[in-house]
Amino acid sequence: MAGSTGSLLAFGIFVLLLAGWLGQKYGLPPPPPKIAGIDLGTTYSSIGIYHAVTGDTIILADDLGKKSVPSVVAFLPNGTVIIGTRAVEQQEHNPKRTIYDAKRFIGRNFEKDNQDFLADQKRYPFTIKLDSDGKAFFEIPLDVGVKNVYPEEIGALIIEYLKSAAAKHLGVTLGQVVISCPAEFNEKQRNFTAKAAEIAEMEVRRVISEPTAAALAYGLHKKQGVENVVVVDLGGGTLDVSVLWLQGGVFVTQSMAGNNRLGGQDFNERVQKHIIEKIAEKFGKTINDKEDIQQIRLEVEKGKIRLTSVPSTTISLNLKTVGKWKYDLTRDEFEKLNEDLLKSIELPIAAALEDANLDTADVDEIVLVGGSTQVPAVRKIVGRFFKKSANYGVDPELAVVTGASVQAGVIGGGWPLQVAAMELPSKRRKRHFFTEQQKENEQDRATTTTKEL
Incomplete structure (x- = not known):
């Protein structure tokens, strides 16, 4: 009986392999995608699918052509919901109803005197409160009263937006998802990330860690001789460094370190402050107008992106105030303004290696994730630290969603036949590092909030 079962299993595998080969050779129609891959990020979110037969992944844009959609949800006074780029554009005029960084609070419980939470209450222009269980929620003032919205509900609105964008491209609505989350997320945070997808009426097939997804995007699970992988993820607001051990398609997180207050937004703030000071010197006026501040913020972001490919750029402004x-901004000036922030990237990398008992020579692959790793100074710092270049083959902003989409395609039975990657849960805790100025700023915010309560 056992021999018969083994023969049937072998025959089944042979049929699947033959079907995949025939599909590729004769152009048979591939099975339609069943499962989406979603990166629900702190700053940006994306959705993708795995293309059967070719093995390619396609990241789907919204109606504005954005593949990376801002993780921002706004409510108008009448209750209308705006998501993504459109929400960002009206943010300065509607700060109390425009929610961002919701992922920082998902699946977490706080004590009322928690210093981090008190600092966050001061940091954000919208109102954050705790319910009787210590769960954070956002209080939205509307014309008809107050609406309380939880972080997972904000996540669900973003996922619904992405799902709708995908449906317009594919002509079908995807009802299943592989969704990513930070490696440091505990079981409760992972469950609430899944809950966000479920609220958006998507069945969660797997919650995959962001570093593992990034490694999948680069195909490291299929590369011979790769065991130790370092993933440096520098996005809009956080730095995460993970050391993965890879063996036979199994990923184990060996260590984690980072700075959850360091990212591209911090680089922008330094440049924005510098430009406002230059305007004050030139015209003797202080920029207080919200539209002027928003214009400077947007133009600084565009300038930073241009500086990734050219040594200097011009920031052109047309402000109400002046x-x-x-202003001509050079890459050298950008790096000087952010010198201490850039230098601080090295500390969590060193700590993650130390916790994994590895030297730089033991690292087989370095993967860069997050839009801010496109800054030349960041790549230079990482390359100098490891004495070799990191992987650049995949768009760092889309690496996580690409990996999640690969996993989605494998689970959904995409051709050619592949083996799904596996993750073993990590017992490691993430080590957090902050610059001295960040520590002072956090303490000031928490102290001020405490006095106001």
């Missing part, structure tokens, strides 16, 4: 004005 009229038209231009």
Whole structure:
């Protein structure tokens, strides 16, 4: 009986392999995608699918052509919901109803005197409160009263937006998902990430850690001789460094370190502050107008992106306060303004290696994730630390969603036949590092909030 069962299993595998080969050779129609891959990020979110037969992944854009959609949800006074880029564009005029960074609070419980939570209450322009169980929620003032919204509900609105964008491309609505989360998330945080997808009426097939997804995007699970992988994830607001051990398609997180107050937004703030000071020197006026501040913020972001490919750029402004004005920003000046922040990237990398008992020479692959790793200075710092270049083959902003989509395609039975990657749960805790200025700022915010309560 056992021999018969083994023969049937072998025959079944042979049929699947033959079907995949025939599909590729003769152009048979591939099975339609069943499962989406979603990166529900702190700053940006994306959705993708795995293309059967070719093995390619496609990241789907929204109606504005954005593959990376801002993780921002706004409520108008009448209750209308706006998501993504459109929400960002109206943020300065509607700060108390525009929610961002919701992922920082998902699946977490706080004591009322928690210093981190008190600092967050001061940091954000919208109102964050705790319910009787210590769960954070956002209080939204509307024309008809107050609406309380939880972090997972904000996540669900973003996922619904992404799902709708995908449906317009594919002509079908995807009802299943592989969704990513930070490696440091505990079981409760992972469950609430899954809950966000379930609220958006998507069945969760797997919650995959972001570093593992990034490694999948680069195909490291299929590469011979790769065991130790370092993933440096620098996004809009956080730095996460993970050391993975890879063996036979199994990923184990060996260590984690980072700075959850360091990212591209912090680089932008330094440049924005510098430009406002230059305007004050030139015109003797202080920029207080919200539309002017929003314009400077947006133009600084565009300038930072241009500086990833050119040594200098011009930031052109047309402000209510001072009229038209231009400022020439060089890459060298950008790096000098952010010198201490850039230098601080090295500390969590060193700590993650130390916790994993590895030297730089033991690292087989370095993977860069997050839009801020496109900053030349960041790549230079990482390369100098490891004495070799990191992987650049995949768009770092889309690496996580690409890996989640690969896993989605494998689970959904995409061709050619592949073996799904597996993750073993990590018992390691993430080590957090902050610059001295960040520590002072956090303490000031928490102290001020305490006095106001």
